[in-house]
Structure formats: structure tokens, C-alpha cells
Amino acid sequence: MEKLNKHVPITLKFLAEKLKMSVSTVSKALNNYPSINDYTKKRVLELAKELNFTPNKSAINLKDRKTRIIGIILPNLLDYFFNRSIYGIEQFAMKHGYNVIISQSHDEFEKEVTLANMLLKTCVDGLIVAISQHTQNFDHLDQFERMGTPVVYYTRNPSFNLNCHKVFGNGFQGSYLATKFLIDRGHKKIAYLGGPKMINFTHDRFKGYINALNDAGISFEQNLVAYTNFDNEHTIEAIKSLFVDTNEMPTALVAYKEPILFDALKYLKQIGHPRFSEIESVGFGNTPLINYLADPPIASIEENPEGVGEKAIELLLKLIGKEIEMEDYQKVMVNCKLVIH
Amino acid sequence: MEKLNKHVPITLKFLAEKLKMSVSTVSKALNNYPSINDYTKKRVLELAKELNFTPNKSAINLKDRKTRIIGIILPNLLDYFFNRSIYGIEQFAMKHGYNVIISQSHDEFEKEVTLANMLLKTCVDGLIVAISQHTQNFDHLDQFERMGTPVVYYTRNPSFNLNCHKVFGNGFQGSYLATKFLIDRGHKKIAYLGGPKMINFTHDRFKGYINALNDAGISFEQNLVAYTNFDNEHTIEAIKSLFVDTNEMPTALVAYKEPILFDALKYLKQIGHPRFSEIESVGFGNTPLINYLADPPIASIEENPEGVGEKAIELLLKLIGKEIEMEDYQKVMVNCKLVIH
DNA sequence: TGAATAATTTCAAACGATTGAAATCGCTTT
């Protein structure tokens, strides 16, 4: 292969000189202006393709005061859901000429604020954020909108605030599916292990659980419900209250998220729970981890993380492109699927 | 809080007008030119800080023909090692004003080529790549260097090619540690389960295993070694040959990577291998997955992924900054640690 | 044929920052 010459970047000016026309003609030809003669367009397009011309992005960005960078803040990239969702976001963003900065709050509020300020300085064109489980104050995120930069909350979002754009998995529907699945398998006493109460999903999913019970004519019992933040110790506390320190022994379990479900099952097995082998459970995630468990759950809720990510970036790009007004707050839900193993 | 006015971006021009001086004075003051009067510098710096001035990156990038974007190609972001290494890369890059585009080849050669071409078009300032396990032709990556864009291979790299920059974990040393650990625990027959033969690490790690055996005066036996690409079926084949279809029953196992170790252990347990409970093993990764296993290994090799990532980006930025000549090919190794559980 | 009109193309400024060269200022020196 011939040595590529890095010292002659292909610019409009270069094309213009080669074709003996002005830079603006070349620019307009490439942008298909109606005022440009068809033959001229053809000549420009041909040479541009031949020389593999790529418009300089910095120049374009400078011109229209954009960075074409999307900021993302999420709790943890190692989380299976977030990891997969990132893929959906990046693919879509890239296809539309945007780049993505990913940053992890590690579920700490302070870190989230720092990251937000950094992204603000970076002048991202838009922000996609899954808030930390401790975020209650939103000043650090609100400042983006105040500067005209759209923000889309995805997955984790401030439940009480209607004045924001949100995209998330349909926890209600997923939870309903999971609960119904267990009911259909004959269970009557089904426990619910929720995530941190601060995360609004916990409650959406709880409602799905409740509704499935109601629709099946099973009465709800308060002592079949417990919550955990994601720490193993809390999870053990919770699972103890459900399956050990109780006389209402449930036979099945719906869990907010598979990792906590696995922690719970591990504990029950470890203490040699007498009914361990009878317990059936379903959690959210459909994580590959399930393959490594000695006693895996029989089904999972697949949340379609790529789909959630894609919906989020799709909405964000529409907001950036002013196809949707920033004040016209959107709410997008992505349905879950039950996967039987 | 006062409404931020997005319509008045803070530029050099804006500062200059406020201070009644020229744009170039402001610029030079901010860049600490010796020709600028100290008092002037002070005034400029103060106003810049007060108005929270941030130089427009697109303009700077345009000026010095850079994008300040680093491309990354790796097999899979869900992989624990790569995932953590990304964190090291991003942190370091960000601190130095660079952004990062992450792309996954999913260990497919074709995808890798497509991604490389895309990143080339994006005009990244540099590339960090962990090649797919099927990559043998390097044209798609060589074209970067040909255009003056430095490339750093990290973790997975073309073993036979000396003419490239590489950064990777010290597989030899890690493997030595793991093997020695098992020897010290009294094992005499230690098997080695390697990764794909195409990946040069497989051999580095193998050498560490061999050397540890030699140093302990244990003779090497060929039938205690087997390889797997990462598919579960292959792993089972391999583990069968080591622990089932053999009369040389090993009592310990060193594995290229924890996921394959876990697959292997799972299989052995599943078939009810008679000596299962005696087998001790160590794999590379130190993955959190280990906590969910019924019979976890007693130790892991911690590869320090963040460190590897950081060394890679550090080298790349030096190449970009021409602190190191592109032809002066570098090789950086990061040591492993043995973590006892 | 010449004016009016339509079709194309080019000019020139703008986006924001950088930087070598040129200009200006204050001050000393003769």
C-alpha cells in the first residue's frame, strides 16, 4: 500500500483547489444546496469520495457551538444492566455522530456532583443520568437544563419530580410477570425482596407484585415484604425476616435484582434452611451469573438494557435537535420479558 | 439561584471587551506569556475565574489539528478485567483533557476491522487496542501508525511483532505466584488450563507455571496441560482430559482466567468427580463472581486492571505528545498479586 | 440586441483560540 501522507489533510480548501472552484461551492455541493449545479455536485462528490474526504469535526463543532459529546453518569459500569445499556447508548450515539463520556458515581452522591460539574465544564451537548441511590438534591443536574443542555434520566430517576425526562424499564409489568409466573406454578405465599426504598423502582416493582397477587385473588401480607440496600448484610437481614424469623413461611420469592436474590439464596443455603430446595424465585436481571450458581432460579426477568439505553439516547438527541421541546417532559417505558431457564 | 444566561458564552473576546484590552493580550495572559505585564495577568486571571471561563475546546482542537479523543477497541466490556481497566484509562485520560471512545469487537475479527476504520475516520489522536482472539492480520491497525496516530496494544497483543507498543499484565509472574502457592500447600501434581493458543498470554502464563515447577524440583508432565478457547464446551473437553480421561490425577489447577476455571469446577462438581473436594485451584482475575460460587477457589491472581489501563493511556499520551518517538517501541509490564481468600 | 431574469458561483464574515510580527508606550540617554 502506498504511504499515506499525513501532512496533506483533505479539507474543503484542498478539494476546491483541485477542482478550481471556491471553497463555498464545494461546501454547498457536499451539503446538496439546490443552488449548486448538478454537474458541479457530481464532480465534487466524486473527488470527495475518491480522496476519502471527512469534514473536520472540530471546525463544524466550533461553527455551531456544539461538542457532539454526550455525558453519561451511572452508578457502576460493572453492573450488568448498566453495562448492557451503555452498549445501546453508544451504538446509537455513534451512528448519529455523537461521542459519549461515561462516568461512574459508584452510588455516591458527592461523586455524582463532582462528575456533573466536570461534565458541565466539558460542555456536553446533553446528559444521560442514572442517579445514585442517595441523590435527593438535584441542583447539580438542574444546572444543565438551566444552561439549555437537556438531561434524560434513565432507569434510576427522581420519582416525585414530573418535570424531567425519564426512560426506564417497566418494573410494574416485569414484576407482575414474575409474580404471575410463580402463582401459575402453584405458589400462594410469595415474598417480595425490594431494593433500596430510595429508588423509586422498588415501589413500581412492588406494585406489580401486589397487582399480580390481587388479580389471582391472593391476599397481600405485609410480613412477606422486606427491603435491602444492596449490601450483603442488609440483604441477609431482610431474607432472615422473610424466611427465618417468621411463622408465615413463603414458598417463593420475587426479588428486585438478581444480585440480591443470589445473595439471599446463598444465605438460605448456607444456613441449611430446611425448605431451601422447595423455594422458587425470580429476580430482575437475567444475568449470566445465573449459570454459575449451584441452584439457579428457574426464571429471570429480562430488562432489555440495550433497549432502555437506546430509548434514552434517542430521546436525548431529539431534545438536542429541538425536535422535542425541553419543557415538554417525556416519559418512556420499556417492557420486560420473562425468561424461563 | 440566578438564571444562567446561555446566550452569552464566556469567550476570550468577551473577557477582552470587559477588560478593554485585546483578545491576544487576554489569551497570552491566560497562557502566562512572559511578555505580559504582571498586573495585567492578575486582572485577566481574576475575571476569568470570576466568570468561570473555560476555553472552547473545539476552537483549540481546530487550531492544533487534534480531536483529543482516544479510541479504544477491546473484546468485551462485560469482561471483568477489561471493565476495570477502562476505568483506569478513562480517569487518566480525563485528567489530561482527553475523551475516550470505547468499542467492543466481541472477539470477532471482522467487527474489529470495522471499528478500526470507524475510529480512523473519527480522527482519534491515538488508539488503545486489545485485539480479538482471531486477529492475525494487522492492516486495519497499522494504518493508524502510517497516518501518524500512535497505537498502544494492551493486554492482548501480537506476540510475534516487536514493532509495536505494548502494555500488559505480567502473566509469567502471576502464574508463577499461583503455581508456587499451590506447591507450597503441598501439591505435586498441578494441572494448567490455558486460554486460546492464539493469545500470547496463554504461553507467558504457561512459562510461569513451568518455572515455578522447575524451581520446586517438580518435573513437568505434558498431560497435565490443556487449552480452551473460552467456550464452555471446549473448557469441558479440556478439563475432562485433565481430570477424567487420565490416570495422572492432578490435585490442583492453575487456570488462565477465572471464568474458565469456574466453568471447569462447575463441570467437575456436576459429574460428581470423586476427588472434587480435594482439588485446589487458582485462576487469574480475582472476580467478584467468586463470592457466589458454592466451592470457591482459595486464592486468585489479581491482575490490577486499572493499573494496566493507566499504563497504556500514559504511554499513549506520551506518544501523542511526542515525549516518546513512535518508532521507539515500548514494552510495559504490570505485576500481579496473589490474593488469598 | 439589450434588458430583465434565472441559475450559479464566489465573497466575506463568523465560530474561538493561538502566535509571530508589528506597533505602541514610557522611559532613559545624549
Place this chain on the structure above:
DNA sequence: AAAGCGATTTCAATCGTTTGAAATTATTCA
């Protein structure tokens, strides 16, 4: 008081692209 000099500031071009306005060329019609 004019020249000279250093200290400081400003000018002007540049990076590559876009775009409304102005200029040029081609075409039509009277």
C-alpha cells in the same frame, strides 16, 4: 528634544466549515 531601547500590547493570519449576501454567468424574451 530627538533618538533609542525595553516592556507591553495589538494586529492579523490561521485552523476548516458554514452561509447570507453579492457578484458573476447564462438564458429568456421583447
